[in-house]
Amino acid sequence: MSKLHVQALHVHPVKSLAGTAPCEVAVEPWGLAADRRWAVVDSEGTVITQRQQPRLALASARPLGGGGVSLSAPGMADLTVDVPEPGPLEPVVLFGKKIETVVAARAAADWFSAYLGVPARMVHLDDPAVRRPVDPDYALPGETVSLADAYPLLIATLASLDALNSLIAQGDHPGEGPLPMNRFRPNVVVSGAGAWDEDGWRRIAIGEAEFRGARECGRCIVTTTDQETAERGKEPLMTLGRHRRIGKSLAFGRQLVPVRLGTIRVGDEVRVLE
Secondary structure, eight states: OOOEEEEEEOBOSBTTSBOBOOSEEEEETTEETTTTOEEEEETTSBEEOTTTOGGGGGOEEEEOGGGOEEEEETTEEEEEEOOOOSOOOEEEEETTEEEEEEEOOHHHHHHHHHHHSSOEEEEEOOOHHHHOBOOTTTOOTTOBOOSSSSSSEEEEEHHHHHHHHHHHHTSSOGGGOSOOGGGTOOSEEEESOOTTGGGGOSEEEETTEEEEEEEEEEOOGGGGBOTTTOOBOSTTHHHHHHHOEETTEEEEEEEEEEEEOEEEETTOEEEEOO
16 A cells, blocks of 8 residues: 655635645644634625635735734735734624634725725634634534634545546536646645545544544535636536535545644655544
8 A cells, every 4th residue: 555645735824815835834723823713704794705705716815923914915915914912802703603703903904805895804713722613513522623614624635636637527517627626725635545535534643643534525616716716617516516425515525623733744644543
């Protein structure tokens, strides 16, 4: 059996924005360090993602020391946003549930409002240890998550992407493929595995860290958004719907929860423990 290795790591400091690909990153209980600790919300306090605003794909956020971020986007001057001072908590709504956050400086609100063309603010998850539990149907006691969709980390394999692209090439919209991995916005990309092997990973180790596999990752319209142009198509959801239905999910990748912390690096061996 060939060995599995980390091919790439991805951190997205602001939910739904492009992020960075570090060579190494610390694993925290709620996800990778600096991953999805910030979000953009509308005038009603509901989190805005690429589902509503595909142009978020064209904006990017780079993590800075102390937890701040540097923002950039087409037609916009770069903006540095510092972690807000402790203050009143602002409840925001993500997938119908309230999460307490802290509002960033007014300059960030002005920046996103100008870029998106609608009133918007930026918020920071100040204390992920207490703010948001993992879905209780798939969680162990005390597990929490950042502002990621549902779980601390998402892992995907190159072999599964190749298999999916082969299926797309045989389907109704072959011109939309092959799709790049950034359509799926994973935290960890693995080489050396077989197609769909990750479906069965119940427990894995990477570098100094260890994770349990919580469940498959159900995919949404964001995967149909070209991350370089913000244009939408029909794939991969059409093909996932035909070939990768697991329960109610159109599945690609696996959701992970850390059980032992540490640093993980590009090139680390991925060991399937269970």
